[in-house]
Amino acid sequence: MTDSGTASATPQFLFDYSTTATNAARLLEEFVRGTLAPAVAGYQATAVDFGSHIFRASAGYAPGAPGTIDGQVTALLPRIIATDEHVALVGKLFQLAGGTRETVVNRVPFVNGPRPVLGQPPLAAPDPILTVFTDDAALAAAERSVGHYGAGNALALSFDWSSTDTGDLAPGLKELAKHQDDEAFCVEFFNSLPRGTVAELIIYGGPTVNHALATAYASGLLDARVEHEVVRSLELQMEQPSGNPAPAATLNALAADPAAAAAFARYLSKDPKALLHFMGGLGYRHEADPGYTLEAQTGSQRAYLSLLTSAVPEMHPGEVKSLIVAMGAHFPDVTPEDLQAILPDMRHFLATAAGAMSGPLPSDHTIAKHPEALSKWANGFGANMRAFNGIYEHIAKVFIDAQASDDKVQGILTDAMFAVGFTFVPESVMAAGVSLPLGKWDVGSKVASAVNEDLVKVISPPIPWPKGGDGAKISDFVQAMNRNSALYFMCNTLYSHGMITHKSGGKWVATKWPDLNGPDGPNQLFASLRGPHATMDDPATSAWAWTQHAKGGRKLAELINQFMATADSVPTSAPSGG
Amino acid sequence: MPPQGKVKYDFAAADELSRALNQLVDKIHWLNWYRDTRSSKYFDCGQQSWRGKNHDQFVRDLHAQRRALNALAEEAASLKSQVDDATAAATAKLSANHH
Numbered sequence: 001m002t003d004s005g006t007a008s009a010t011p012q013f014l015f016d017y018s019t020t021a022t023n024a025a026r027l028l029e030e031f032v033r034g035t036l037a038p039a040v041a042g043y044q045a046t047a048v049d050f051g052s053h054i055f056r057a058s059a060g061y062a063p064g065a066p067g068t069i070d071g072q073v074t075a076l077l078p079r080i081i082a083t084d085e086h087v088a089l090v091g092k093l094f095q096l097a098g099g100t101r102e103t104v105v106n107r108v109p110f111v112n113g114p115r116p117v118l119g120q121p122p123l124a125a126p127d128p129i130l131t132v133f134t135d136d137a138a139l140a141a142a143e144r145s146v147g148h149y150g151a152g153n154a155l156a157l158s159f160d161w162s163s164t165d166t167g168d169l170a171p172g173l174k175e176l177a178k179h180q181d182d183e184a185f186c187v188e189f190f191n192s193l194p195r196g197t198v199a200e201l202i203i204y205g206g207p208t209v210n211h212a213l214a215t216a217y218a219s220g221l222l223d224a225r226v227e228h229e230v231v232r233s234l235e236l237q238m239e240q241p242s243g244n245p246a247p248a249a250t251l252n253a254l255a256a257d258p259a260a261a262a263a264f265a266r267y268l269s270k271d272p273k274a275l276l277h278f279m280g281g282l283g284y285r286h287e288a289d290p291g292y293t294l295e296a297q298t299g300s301q302r303a304y305l306s307l308l309t310s311a312v313p314e315m316h317p318g319e320v321k322s323l324i325v326a327m328g329a330h331f332p333d334v335t336p337e338d339l340q341a342i343l344p345d346m347r348h349f350l351a352t353a354a355g356a357m358s359g360p361l362p363s364d365h366t367i368a369k370h371p372e373a374l375s376k377w378a379n380g381f382g383a384n385m386r387a388f389n390g391i392y393e394h395i396a397k398v399f400i401d402a403q404a405s406d407d408k409v410q411g412i413l414t415d416a417m418f419a420v421g422f423t424f425v426p427e428s429v430m431a432a433g434v435s436l437p438l439g440k441w442d443v444g445s446k447v448a449s450a451v452n453e454d455l456v457k458v459i460s461p462p463i464p465w466p467k468g469g470d471g472a473k474i475s476d477f478v479q480a481m482n483r484n485s486a487l488y489f490m491c492n493t494l495y496s497h498g499m500i501t502h503k504s505g506g507k508w509v510a511t512k513w514p515d516l517n518g519p520d521g522p523n524q525l526f527a528s529l530r531g532p533h534a535t536m537d538d539p540a541t542s543a544w545a546w547t548q549h550a551k552g553g554r555k556l557a558e559l560i561n562q563f564m565a566t567a568d569s570v571p572t573s574a575p576s577g578g
Numbered sequence: 579m580p581p582q583g584k585v586k587y588d589f590a591a592a593d594e595l596s597r598a599l600n601q602l603v604d605k606i607h608w609l610n611w612y613r614d615t616r617s618s619k620y621f622d623c624g625q626q627s628w629r630g631k632n633h634d635q636f637v638r639d640l641h642a643q644r645r646a647l648n649a650l651a652e653e654a655a656s657l658k659s660q661v662d663d664a665t666a667a668a669t670a671k672l673s674a675n676h677h
Contacts, residue, residue, distance in 0.1 A: 007630025013620040014628060024612045028605050039591070039598035043661065046588030049671070051664030054657060069654055073602070076646055083639045084613070090632045136631040 005136040007094075014091030021084040029077045037070040093142040094132040142221065152179070152188030159197070166204045177208045186216035191223045198226055199233030202250060210253035217260035227267045231274045238300050251303035254310075261311035269323040275330045305345040312349075312356040320356045321387050328390015339398055350388065357384040585675065587668040592661055599658035606651040610644050 043051065159172045179185040190213065193201065201209055213230065216222050230250075237247040254260045268275050312320045339346075617640060621628040628636075 005631070007632065009621075009628040009630070009633070010623075010626040013623070013626065017616050017620040021613050021616055024609055028609050031601065031605055036598045036602055039595040042588070042591040043595040046586070046591045047664065048586035050585070050587050050668040051592065051661055054660045054664065069599070069602070069650065069657055072650055072653070073606075076643070076650065080609075080613075080643050080647075083636065083643065087636060090628075090636075093632075131626045139630065139632065 006133070007136050007139055008131060008133045009091065009094045010131045011091035011094045014087050014094070018084050018086075018088035018091070021087075022081055025077055025081045025084060028073070029081070032070050032073050032077070036073070040068060040070050089143075090139070093139045094134065141219075152185040153192040155179075156189045156192035157194075159193075159201075169201070169204055173205060173208050176212055180208060180212040181215055183215055183219040183221075186212045187219045187221045190216045190226045191221075193226070195225070196229070198229035199236065202230060202233045203237065203246060207249070207253070210250050213250065214253045214257045214260040217254060217263040218257050220259070220263055222263070224267070227264075230264075231267065231271060235274060248299040248303040251300065251307045255303065255307035256310070258310045258314045261307045262314035265308055265311035265315065265323060266319060269319070269326050273330075275326055301342050302345045305342060305349045309345075309349040309352045312353045315356065317357045317384075320353050321384060324350075324353055324357070324387045325390060328388070328392075328394065331391060331394035334398060336398055339395065350391070354384065354388070357387070585668050585672045587664075587672075589665065589668070592665040592668075596658050596661050596665070599654045599661065602654045603651045603658070606647045606654070610647055613640060614644070 043054075047054070155172060155175055160168055176189065179189075190198065202213070216226075234247045234250060254264050308323070312323070315323070617636075621633065621636075
């Protein structure tokens, strides 16, 4: 028996068993029909003087009749075959449930190595080594969905696709509206649409189709073929020269349902071309075509980023990381102006993704029982931050290639890199639903905001700005930026634990630390963070550490020490001491 | 009682049935063995094992069906024995008639 409704299986093994066991039972069935039953019948017909009682006693005589041995075996075998055939259905249900929301929410990865769920869309070809972890409820939901064919299929086939009058869609859309929240109906409807018709329906279907599409996506049971058509349809619409609000409406409908958004994002992350197009949106430079309107394209881009922001908390951390890396690898060639137009949305998405990738901080209870949990988490966070480097580098390159003046570039960068990298903490914490032992750190409060602003000032200025299109310099810069954002996070954490304090008026007060606003303040702060073992011998510093002990401060200091020690090369603002 | 001097009994059909029943017993036992070993191979394999409510139900069905199949195998063996007895009796009768 299993615990609390959890379920797991390797679908391919279920298929293998089902095939081989069913074949075995059919061999017996064939033997009964072809050999045993005729033998019984032959004997019954001729055994007059002797043996006539053998079968008649049980059932009277009729070949294969109930009660005769051949009849009994014949009656039992279909039940056995049904049992073994059902095993294959269960395997299919595991495939359907695997990679859906239920699996992701459980945060249980597939066991066969660090395989991203990305590679396993619903209804995909079976992977011989894939073991799916889910629960009985998800399997039951999948079974209900696949067992519900009928009305949705009929409606999909009722549309007259030869008609050029979009008004002819109205009766069908009216019927679809009645079922737009019914997952099984909607999945069946979209999966049953004739090939090539999905695009047309999305373009002309309006809110009803968008709503039903989100419902179908949320089930995780849409055919890959339909997902492909949806993505291509949206791409085509976004390439229309005059701003078309339709794709944004579809994307926003999907964004409104996180499970639907996650399913859509999973598909996109496997389709680099689509990823590129969606990121580019109307921000693409089509200078030969002045018909492009930035506003409308930005609408699609913003809806797309909104969708991704909605999706990532629903996705497995490994999926999110893959998505971020894929976005970095397929970043479009956009102008600084276009990029600036979507920076707030981009920042929100990246911050949410950072939170989703690293997951919540371990609880105090967990840390008390497993002291290594916090350092593991922090190291994971540091590693995850590096996944953003591809995106950072592209953003930096956009501005460098534009040959903007240094002043302007610096200004843009403040908006782009600093904003993206340095606001991870509050948003990511909120996005991940983390309940930090905040103490005096009230996220979103004026104080927290002041803390963040001052930390940016403390950390950011000394990083040298790379000039020209030197990729290596950009990479160094990004690495330094990224690293500082990690440090920034740690400082926020310190603050949340009451290990450093902030007074109104922009003054930092860290117990026994120098004035952080002084010229050497940042270095000394980091020096203290890097060398707690050395400074612990200093009575003043150890006093500081021990006063924070009850809040886990010492653990945190050790954690930061570990984090710093394992990091890559340090930026130029790095501590001089240690 | 059969009429004296004649035995209405098809010995070839009896042999065929006896052989078929014997095969049935073997084939039933083989099917049980096959399902047991294959389900063990595919479903009881460490982390890749099949677990959950569906598996629990499958195991219950498998066991119930194994019992039902075994009962049929016993019945088949019993029938074979009866057929063989009838054949022996018919043979004896025929032999007695000839003498």
